[in-house]
Amino acid sequence: MPLSPRSPSTSPPKPPSRRERNKQEKLERIVAAATELFAERSVDEVTTQEIADKADIGAGTLFLYAKTKSELLLLVQNSTYADALVRGKQAAEEITDPLEAVMAIVCPVAECNRKHVDNGRTYLREIVFGDPTEPHHREALGLSLQTEEAIAAVLQRDGSTTAQDAAERARIVSAIVFLTMTTPFNVASPVDDVVQKIRDQVRVLLPD
Structure with missing residues (x-):
């Protein structure tokens, strides 16, 4: 009896690593902080330090996401x-x-x-x-x-x-x-x- 061809195995998608999860979580905090501050004032009046403080990250970290x-x-x-x-x-x-x-x-x-x-x-x-x-x-x-x-x-x-x-x-x-x-x-x-x-x-x- 001929063997049926093996279907390719499909492995489940790899869950994001802790580093990736942390990166995404920081990005979400940055977006939320910037969204709130930009809704209140113009972009010229908001400082990057204010956004970093509100997102609870360092200014250096902020510039990794947006320069x-x-x-x-x-x-x-x-x-x-x-x-x-x-x-x-x-x-x-x-x-x-x-x-x-x-x-x-x-x-x-x-x-x-x-x-x-x-x-x-x-x-x-x-x-x-x-x-x-x-x-x-x-x-x-x-x-x-x-x-x-x-x-x-x-x-x-x-x-x-x-x-x-x-x-x-x-x-x-x-x-x-x-x-x-x-x-x-x-x-x-x-x-x-x-x-x-x-x-x-x-x-x-x-x-x-």
């Missing part, structure tokens, strides 16, 4: 941006109207960016002008790309828009969002007004 306050801001904002994007994509799945579906993606992103206006504007400037080789900056760029891809997917639903045209329009929507949220003219505007300005511009861009 500058800008990197710390990226670390914090990336987390809220990622959550907002997930919510927006889920909401867009239930909406058939292209404009409303695009705005369902954009709104949570705009709202999380406006929780602290100065920090939100600094975050967007860091995405454009920061060091793309820095890991937190690279993650932010990836989130921006994911947002454009989600918008492009919405614009292709009708079957009449090519992938290239959808991608170009999604890039323009991204530029609209960036400029509307960073312009000094909108610094004092409530988030609902900012979202309405974005909607008005996107509506003109989309085909009837």
Whole structure:
């Protein structure tokens, strides 16, 4: 009787080491501390020593996770941006109207960016002008790309828009969002007004 071939053994995933667990736990404390302090004050007013003290770590340890306050801001904002994007994509799945579906993606992103206006504007400037080789900056760029891809997917639903045209329009929507949220003219505007300005511009861009 022929022997059946042996299926490859699948070993269970290795649990994280104590060092890895400690590293993750410190990262979570840093994010929590920076999130709380940045919610209260602008990134320029918060010191790295304050963040280190609140996270109960040394300043030297803090710089192992982020070398500058800008990197710390990226670390914090990336987390809220990622959550907002997930919510927006889920909401867009239930909406058939292209404009409303695009705005369902954009709104949570705009709202999380406006929780602290100065920090939100600094975050967007860091995405454009920061060091793309820095890991937190690279993650932010990836989130921006994911947002454009989600918008492009919405614009292709009708079957009449090519992938290239959808991608170009999604890039323009991204530029609209960036400029509307960073312009000094909108610094004092409530988030609902900012979202309405974005909607008005996107509506003109989309085909009837």
